Amino acid sequence: MKTETTLERGPNDPGLANPSRRSILIGSAGAMAAVSLLGFSRLSAAEEPKSLPDYAVWKERSALIIHSTNTMETQRGAIGNGVITASDRLFVRNNLPAPPASVTDNPDAWEVRVEGVKNPRTLTVGELKSMGVTTVASVLQCSGNGRAFFPHGASGTQWSVGAAGCVMWTGVPLRDVVDALGGAVDGVRYITGTGGESLPDGVDPKSIMVERSIPTRALDSALLAWAMNDEPLPHTHGGPLRLVVPGYYGVNNVKYVKQIALTENQTDAKIQASGYRVRDVGMKGSPDQPSMWEMNVKSWVTSPLESGRKGRNMIYGVAFGGTVALDKVEVSTDGGKNWKPARFLGPDLGPFAWRPFVMAVDFGPGEHRIVSKATDVEGNSQPEGRIDNERGYGHNGWSDHGVTVTVG
Known part of the structure; x- marks a missing residue:
């Protein structure tokens, strides 16, 4: 029996082995410039707006700390003592600008491609709803929740405790989808989800896209969710469809998911290859370092x-x-x-x-x-x-x- 959680490397993958443990740092100057142009500017305390941006205008402003236009933290005192976090108090963390809000006008028409199965195909949300359904309560937490306490001044949003909430997710178990499509092909070790965010022109997609790979051990708990807290999944939180991986850090819960692939190897997208990797202070990220997969206690x-x-x-x-x-x-x-x-x-x-x-x-x-x-x-x-x-x-x-x- 262990008495203290540590970050240790597993025998078969570079994930955080508990076996349960662990978002995008956009590394290149070109990519960062492109994102800056799309509204990802850091805000000082004096600049923090009294009103919310349009995509999150429905949120309860008094319950949130606005770190930037795309990072909003739930105030510690607003977390309350309930099991489920109210949707309008749930923190917001976006790695890229969302697709147009109109994608949620007809959510059942959203399409997701499923690869790495014996009968690959593209499915609409409407079709997914006929394949199975479950509801799971799961904590959604940013990998950097608690970053503000690090004395070396780790770069990124200075979250305290409010980059987390507990949410009721409703959708189809990913295992049901895989089984309905003939099961996984041989040799797969990862579930790779690709987000449908809008990418700027002139930038290598792999340097900026949200595409994450997690071990196939998550297959029995993962779901493709179309509802949150008994309401249609809002655009702000990845609607109309989001990959939800209970127990895993938020970056793995891919918003606006447009492709699920069962793969032999992890994606080479920067957010996976070097982003969200646990390494010593001063070191650069690389694929051989532990990845932010399962959360710790x-x-x-x-x-x-x-x-x-x-x-x-x-x-x-x-x-x-x-x-x-x-x-x-x-x-x-x-x-x-x-x-x-x-x-x-x-x-x-x-x-x-x-x-x-x-x-x-x-x-x-x-x-x-x-x-x-x-x-x-x-x-x-x-x-x-x-x-x-x-x-x-x-x-x-x-x-x-x-x-x-x-x-x-």
Whole structure:
């Protein structure tokens, strides 16, 4: 039984082996310039707009921190203590400009090509709906959630804890689609999803496109989703169709998915070959480094955040195990010196969903450092510290994620 999650390389692939663990950095100057022209500008605190961009205008502005025009974080205090994250509070992270919003006008007409099966073909969403259906609760989390805590100043959006939410996804199990098309061809090891974002002219598509490969071990849990939280999948979050891989980091949940291919090798697209790779600070990305695939066990406190009252208080938070169910959550009010068990709150929606938790505590006057530590059913527990890496990925250390509460 392991007591601390570490980043280690698996024997058969360069993914993060737990066997469960781990978005695009656009590396070339030309690609970055092209993206900048399409509206991907970083915003300073003074520049943060009071209103939302058109593609996300339906979101609850007061619940979000706008880091850029395409990166919006849920405020820690807006996460709440429910199992499901409200769609209008869910964080937004886009690697590329979305296709026209009109693609959701007739969602059943959207087409996805399926390759690497014995009978490859193009299917519409309408056809997919006749092949099977399931609903799965799953945490959606950006690979860089927690990046703001890295002391070396990892580049990218400075997410704290709000680049995550728990969502109900409805769609067809990918396994059902593969089986209906005669099964996989021999020798496949990866599921490769290609997004349907609009690509700028004059740029090598492989340098900028969203195309991700994940191990075929995810085939039994992956789905092609057309609904989110019991409503049609919104354009903002990948509608009309998104590849959803429960327990995997958000970049693998390809939006506007236009092709699914079962492949022998990983794609050579930059987002896969060198992007979303875990490496030492100062190193460049390469295919032999661990990839951000399965998520690790994690938790954080959502309330109280700054101040409490003398006497009885309720500490709330959320916890999840990635692809593994949770066993327990412990909470400390003295920075990790002493721990007490918390109680799970609300229904258990399965191993991929998060579990809100609560613990009652009596506070005296002064400062109280509140931290939480989750452990999954396999014995993986959050470490105290972070595993420093160039891009600030996969941070689940309990110390950084705590809050200091003052009681007068």
